[in-house]
Amino acid sequence: MTDRVLIFDTTLRDGEQSPGASMDRDQKLTLAKQLARLRVDVIEAGFPISSPGDFDAVKEIAETVHGPIIAGLARAREADIDAAWRAVQNAGRPRVHTFVGTSDIHVKYQLRKTHEEVLRMAVEAVECAKARCADVEFSPMDATRTDRQYLVDVVTGTIAAGATTVNIPDTVGYATPWEMLDLITFLRENVPGMDGIIISVHCHDDLGLSTANSLAAVRAGARQVECAVNGLGERAGNASLEEIVMALRTRKDSFGVEVGTETAELMRTSRMVSSFSGFLVAPNKAIVGDNAFSHESGIHADGVIKERTTFEIMDPQDVGISESAITLGPRSGRAALKKRLEDLGYPVEEPAKLDSIYERFLALADRKKQVHDEDLATLMQLDGAASAGTYRIESLHVAAGTTQPTASVTLDCDGERLQGSGVGNGPVEAICSAIDAATGLNGTLEDFSVHAVTRGRDAIAQARIRLVMEGREAIGRGADVDTMLASAKAYLNGVNKLIVAERKARVDEL
Ligand code: KIV
Numbered sequence: 001m002t003d004r005v006l007i008f009d010t011t012l013r014d015g016e017q018s019p020g021a022s023m024d025r026d027q028k029l030t031l032a033k034q035l036a037r038l039r040v041d042v043i044e045a046g047f048p049i050s051s052p053g054d055f056d057a058v059k060e061i062a063e064t065v066h067g068p069i070i071a072g073l074a075r076a077r078e079a080d081i082d083a084a085w086r087a088v089q090n091a092g093r094p095r096v097h098t099f100v101g102t103s104d105i106h107v108k109y110q111l112r113k114t115h116e117e118v119l120r121m122a123v124e125a126v127e128c129a130k131a132r133c134a135d136v137e138f139s140p141m142d143a144t145r146t147d148r149q150y151l152v153d154v155v156t157g158t159i160a161a162g163a164t165t166v167n168i169p170d171t172v173g174y175a176t177p178w179e180m181l182d183l184i185t186f187l188r189e190n191v192p193g194m195d196g197i198i199i200s201v202h203c204h205d206d207l208g209l210s211t212a213n214s215l216a217a218v219r220a221g222a223r224q225v226e227c228a229v230n231g232l233g234e235r236a237g238n239a240s241l242e243e244i245v246m247a248l249r250t251r252k253d254s255f256g257v258e259v260g261t262e263t264a265e266l267m268r269t270s271r272m273v274s275s276f277s278g279f280l281v282a283p284n285k286a287i288v289g290d291n292a293f294s295h296e297s298g299i300h301a302d303g304v305i306k307e308r309t310t311f312e313i314m315d316p317q318d319v320g321i322s323e324s325a326i327t328l329g330p331r332s333g334r335a336a337l338k339k340r341l342e343d344l345g346y347p348v349e350e351p352a353k354l355d356s357i358y359e360r361f362l363a364l365a366d367r368k369k370q371v372h373d374e375d376l377a378t379l380m381q382l383d384g385a386a387s388a389g390t391y392r393i394e395s396l397h398v399a400a401g402t403t404q405p406t407a408s409v410t411l412d413c414d415g416e417r418l419q420g421s422g423v424g425n426g427p428v429e430a431i432c433s434a435i436d437a438a439t440g441l442n443g444t445l446e447d448f449s450v451h452a453v454t455r456g457r458d459a460i461a462q463a464r465i466r467l468v469m470e471g472r473e474a475i476g477r478g479a480d481v482d483t484m485l486a487s488a489k490a491y492l493n494g495v496n497k498l499i500v501a502e503r504k505a506r507v508d509e510l
């Protein structure tokens with residue numbers, strides 16, 4: 001058995017399925033490129049049949065992101081498999097990942113079929129995928145609650161049909177680590193032909209056991225782990241990629257396996273996922289939380305100063321935390337900005353695009369004086385978010401404090417100036433009312449959060465809103481050194497997205 005564990009990243013598929021975490025096409029592409037820099041082995045880029053947008057995003061990733069295997073997910077149906085194949089076929093290394101539920105509960109209640117019918121569906125799905133793609137992964141969904149003998153039959157049948165990877169999902173996060181270890185051992189001992197294929201696991205975190213369960217499976221011989229950056233995923237999420245990778249690496253003495261991940265990219269990837277998904281990382285989150293490497297207690301701090309390993313089992317630099325030695329400022333030129341952006345994973349080739357980013361960088365540098373890597377990443381991640389679309393903020397004035405908050409705003413709409421003012425219980429509500437008054441639209445703010453990207457008084461604030469208008473929903477994002485302006489940009493970003501969605505729906509109806 002190989003001692004290499006493949007890291008299968010499903011942030012763009014299972015992760016993106018988390019309610020409210022949806023990413024747009026540019027964000028998906030940027031993240032896929034970052035995952036390639038992180039050197040994950042497989043990127044599950046999406047579920048191509050689920051929407052034309054997802055299909056296009058998977059296709060674009062397959063055509064432009066090089067290095068990792070690019071997988072597309074498909075239910076055990078020909079139309080799904082065909083869409084997944086069409087989306088990934090131009091990848092350097094394409095994979096079709098097909099699945100069907102196999103537990104009694106899924107067979108009886110979800111699929112409303114007999115076990116024999118589901119077994120046939122699984123085998124035919126793999127045959128259908130194999131006729132198109134050499135690399136086929138099969139998942140018996142809810143495997144950990146599936147009858148063991150039936151699971152052996154399904155896995156045996158799908159391997160005979162050509163599956164090259166068999167993934168054992170703990171779909172509902174129900175298993176314990178010792179059950180996972182036992183299940184993988186049982187399958188290895190009872191499925192003929194199992195030695196020639198990769199056993200994978202895909203553990204959800206409903207009981208907070210996803211990392212432990214995945215690692216127990218590795219201990220039993222699993223050689224692919226499906227996981228997501230920051231543990232993003234359905235419900236409580238998936239096993240967290242950074243935890244899996246750093247556990248396997250830090251405790252190589254215990255696991256005896258290798259991972260190919262470029263761990264110094266972990267922090268950057270985590271921040272990108274947090275920014276794109278709007279899901280903040282808890283300060284005490286293992287590996288990538290703000291406090292994961294900070295020491296508060298005097299005894300700990302003293303120990304680390306004398307000898308880092310007294311209280312640190314990992315070197316912060318190994319996960320990409322370093323005191324950013326390089327900061328840019330108002331006097332930094334285009335070339336310095338271009339080089340730094342390249343180093344951070346945001347190459348800018350087009351001179352016109354560089355000009356526009358440089359302009360926004362200078363505006364930021366004028367206000368902040370020192371621009372850190374995190375600021376630049378935010379600038380790039382929200383590139384165009386605040387300015388793209390129908391409306392753009394020209395000016396904003398907010399008054400708040402012990403009096404009733406009020407706001408007035410001037411917007412630019414294709415050269416026309418629109419003004420509005422509003423009041424609210426708080427300044428954010430006042431801003432939203434002012435924007436509504438200027439646009440004549442009426443949005444409902446369902447969710448609002450704001451957080452500082454860097455430390456210090458002049459940190460960039462990143463705001464995220466969930467906005468609903470006439471039954472449509474959008475996530476808006478905005479960033480600025482001024483928290484109120486960041487909030488206004490986020491609201492307007494949401495409004496602009498809803499307008500685009502509305503126009504698209506009208507065109508589709510024609
Ligand atoms: O949780 C799950 O079972 C899945 C499958 C599609 C692998 O996401």
Ligand code: ZN
Binds near residue numbers: 171204234
């Ligand atoms: Zn899942």
